[in-house]
Amino acid sequence: MTIECLNECKWxxxxxxxxxxxxxxxxxxxxxxxxxxxxxxxxxxxxxLRTFHASFNNMQDMANLExxxxxxxxxxxxxxxxxxxxxxxxxxxxxxxxxxxxxEIREEKCPKLTMIxxxxxxxxxxxxxxxxxxxxxxxxxxxxxxxxxxELIQLDxxxxxxxxxxxxxxxxxxxxxGGWAAEYxxxxxxxxxxxxxxESRRGATSHNSHPWFALDRGNSQESSGDVWxxxxxxxxxxxxxxxxxxxxxxRILVGLNNYDFTWGxxxxxxxxxxxxxxxxxxxxxxxxxxxxHHFQEDLIxxxxxxxxxxxxxxxxxxxxxxxxxxxxxxxxxxxAASIGVELFVMDDGWFGxxxxxxxxxxxxxxxxxxxxxxxxxxINKVNExxxxxxxxxxxxxxxxxxxxxxxxxxxxxxxxxxxITRARHQLNLNLAKPEVKDFVFHMVDDLLNKYNIKxxxxxxxxxxxxxxxxxxxxxxxxxxxxxYIKNLYDIFSKLRASHPNxxxxxxxxxxxxxxxxxxxxxxxxxxxxxxNPYDRLFIQEGYSHxxxxxxxxxxxxxxxxxxxxxxxxxFYSSMMGTLGIGANLNNYTEKQLKIAKKHIKRYKEIxxxxxxxxxxxxxxxRAGNLSAVQYMNVEKTEGVVFIFLQSSKFPxxxxxxxxxxxxxxxxxxxxxxxxxxxxxxxxxxGALITLDGHFKSELLKVTQIE
Ligand code: GLA
Numbered sequence: 001m002t003i004e005c006l007n008e009c010k011w012x013x014x015x016x017x018x019x020x021x022x023x024x025x026x027x028x029x030x031x032x033x034x035x036x037x038x039x040x041x042x043x044x045x046x047x048x049l050r051t052f053h054a055s056f057n058n059m060q061d062m063a064n065l066e067x068x069x070x071x072x073x074x075x076x077x078x079x080x081x082x083x084x085x086x087x088x089x090x091x092x093x094x095x096x097x098x099x100x101x102x103x104e105i106r107e108e109k110c111p112k113l114t115m116i117x118x119x120x121x122x123x124x125x126x127x128x129x130x131x132x133x134x135x136x137x138x139x140x141x142x143x144x145x146x147x148x149x150x151e152l153i154q155l156d157x158x159x160x161x162x163x164x165x166x167x168x169x170x171x172x173x174x175x176x177x178g179g180w181a182a183e184y185x186x187x188x189x190x191x192x193x194x195x196x197x198x199e200s201r202r203g204a205t206s207h208n209s210h211p212w213f214a215l216d217r218g219n220s221q222e223s224s225g226d227v228w229x230x231x232x233x234x235x236x237x238x239x240x241x242x243x244x245x246x247x248x249x250x251r252i253l254v255g256l257n258n259y260d261f262t263w264g265x266x267x268x269x270x271x272x273x274x275x276x277x278x279x280x281x282x283x284x285x286x287x288x289x290x291x292x293h294h295f296q297e298d299l300i301x302x303x304x305x306x307x308x309x310x311x312x313x314x315x316x317x318x319x320x321x322x323x324x325x326x327x328x329x330x331x332x333x334x335x336a337a338s339i340g341v342e343l344f345v346m347d348d349g350w351f352g353x354x355x356x357x358x359x360x361x362x363x364x365x366x367x368x369x370x371x372x373x374x375x376x377x378x379i380n381k382v383n384e385x386x387x388x389x390x391x392x393x394x395x396x397x398x399x400x401x402x403x404x405x406x407x408x409x410x411x412x413x414x415x416x417x418x419x420i421t422r423a424r425h426q427l428n429l430n431l432a433k434p435e436v437k438d439f440v441f442h443m444v445d446d447l448l449n450k451y452n453i454k455x456x457x458x459x460x461x462x463x464x465x466x467x468x469x470x471x472x473x474x475x476x477x478x479x480x481x482x483x484y485i486k487n488l489y490d491i492f493s494k495l496r497a498s499h500p501n502x503x504x505x506x507x508x509x510x511x512x513x514x515x516x517x518x519x520x521x522x523x524x525x526x527x528x529x530x531x532n533p534y535d536r537l538f539i540q541e542g543y544s545h546x547x548x549x550x551x552x553x554x555x556x557x558x559x560x561x562x563x564x565x566x567x568x569x570x571f572y573s574s575m576m577g578t579l580g581i582g583a584n585l586n587n588y589t590e591k592q593l594k595i596a597k598k599h600i601k602r603y604k605e606i607x608x609x610x611x612x613x614x615x616x617x618x619x620x621x622r623a624g625n626l627s628a629v630q631y632m633n634v635e636k637t638e639g640v641v642f643i644f645l646q647s648s649k650f651p652x653x654x655x656x657x658x659x660x661x662x663x664x665x666x667x668x669x670x671x672x673x674x675x676x677x678x679x680x681x682x683x684x685x686g687a688l689i690t691l692d693g694h695f696k697s698e699l700l701k702v703t704q705i706e
Pocket of ligand 1: 528
């Protein structure tokens with residue numbers, strides 16, 4: 001049984017290896033009881049706390065509510081804050097009823113529990129939804145907030161969920177922060193009493209902080225120890241808070257950011273919050289990542305393409321920047337095809353008066369100075385060369401110097417009597433407006449109808465500022481950031497339905513808008529504008545904690561010093577996800593083209609292992625001079641390991657590489673090692689590897705011996 005109700009007062013959710021439980025506590029309030037490794041006996045589930053001994057330790061402080069609201073003596077962060085029609089601001093959410101059923105997700109029936117909570121006086125109901133993904137060891141939670149009366153209710157805070165880690169331990173929090181060209185930095189800190197908040201207020205997921213967390217007891221490793229983790233499926237403003245409770249637990253709240261947010265909850269028009277995906281594993285950070293990777297590959301990435309291998313792409317950006325034209329793109333395409341590229345993507349610069357970043361965004365017609373006969377001659381050439389054609393767009397933006405802005409200055413976000421802040425000389429269109437939503441859909445739809453385009457790179461290069469939306473009544477204006485993202489998702493789902501064969505890539509100055517939300521509409525992500533192959537090891541490692549290698553696009557470029565980075569190093573760094581080339585192939589020598597061709601051929605051979613196998617982080621670049629990542633097929637019979645050495649001293653730089661994910665009882669052949677070795681030895685003492693020099697790399701093939 002994956003969902004059980006015990007004596008009509010406790011509800012227990014089981015995945016293969018985990019258990020999550022809550023029950024009725026004091027005053028019929030839903031109280032969190034347990035989230036941890038799977039329990040075999042229901043008697044192991046803690047009882048809800050029923051008595052509180054001191055007046056300063058009241059019920060709201062001490063009981064860990066499943067969905068705390070602002071009421072009574074709740075002084076901590078809560079999920080729901082409301083202003084009621086009579087001026088009251090106290091919301092009581094009593095348990096009312098529940099239902100257990102199924103929800104069909106990609107032809108699989110997943111068990112679903114819904115708990116219904118109601119205010120005893122006001123017409124406010126909250127449904128807490130729980131979906132159990134048994135084999136992935138994950139649970140999805142979201143909430144639905146319903147106004148069942150006839151008067152408007154103003155919500156000032158509406159999180160998706162609250163949950164807790166077991167009482168009685170100190171906890172370490174792992175988060176991801178970063179910046180433009182420096183995404184996905186891992187941070188760890190022991191949580192001390194008080195509150196730690198991570199969030200985005202930028203209108204998108206952001207480069208700076210990521211809607212993912214992991215908690216452990218301070219000693220979990222890559223392949224051992226309990227790790228609790230969660231990720232929010234949302235591409236707009238989000239918030240996560242981690243707060244010590246008086247019982248020395250951590251209360252975790254996740255959901256829409258309450259910053260500059262008020263939701264005018266209309267009768268019979270529920271607010272459905274984004275989902276949070278939760279998991280716990282006893283096999284360390286690596287298993288936490290693999291659980292999320294499997295889930296993402298099977299149930300998040302758009303279905304038509306989720307099981308297909310991603311194509312090796314060429315992207316023109318770093319080669320020609322805005323200076324694209326038929327001649328230089330044709331020449332790049334010829335070179336790309338000759339080395340084995342499968343998809344040629346023309347980046348920024350092909351439209352309007354887009355000669356620099358100062359003009360043209362919004363004018364999505366082909367620039368005829370650069371392409372006198374339109375895009376067809378280039379697309380036909382690319383197709384003749386055996387490649388698909390892809391195109392860059394940034395549909396949610398406009399340059400003030402554009403025909404679109406001159407025609408529709410009212411389409412951008414703005415407050416009365418205020419200048420609008422520009423960044424990269426551009427402004428944000430307000431996608432919450434129905435006419436803007438239509439424009440964006442039709443613009444991309446028309447391009448896809450008109451040309452043989454098989455791939456769209458969808459960019460977003462300015463955070464939202466001055467988010468004024470004067471068209472709607474004041475009580476709805478601060479909903480804008482949520483409507484914006486809901487409309488974006490609608491556009492993507494309509495485009496995907498009308499153009500099922502087109503592959504989409506999400507991009508926002510690199511990794512500014514990547515999350516489980518956008519990745520359920522886009523197939524892959526451009527994760528950073530930083531293409532230095534050494535820096536990339538860190539960025540890619542951080543990304544891999546959450547998202548699968550198939551969704552991670554990595555280009556071989558000219559960035560960084562050629563004296564430091566060989567083409568081999570550049571390729572190995574980029575082969576760890578979906579391989580792309582961004583180097584200026586027009587400047588490559590015959591010898592370089594030959595080397596590139598050899599690596600692309602190799603990548604094609606091992607691509608199924610990387611894109612569809614399981615990933616094991618053997619050595620972190622954060623830990624020292626050496627880093628290594630292993631990819632194995634699920635049968636554990638075949639795999640590859642990428643090794644990177646930053647620098648060495650003394651001759652004969654030998655080190656032990658400890659493998660993971662092998663069958664202990666099988667023997668393996670590792671390329672470059674003459675002796676065959678057992679899985680057990682390789683996973684305990686490991687194998688001795690020699691690697692000398694500076695910025696050196698190696699690719700090992702791992703094969704089980706029959
Ligand atoms: C962003 C992207 C780049 C490129 C440029 C084009 O910065 O991340 O890859 O597409 O925009 O202007």
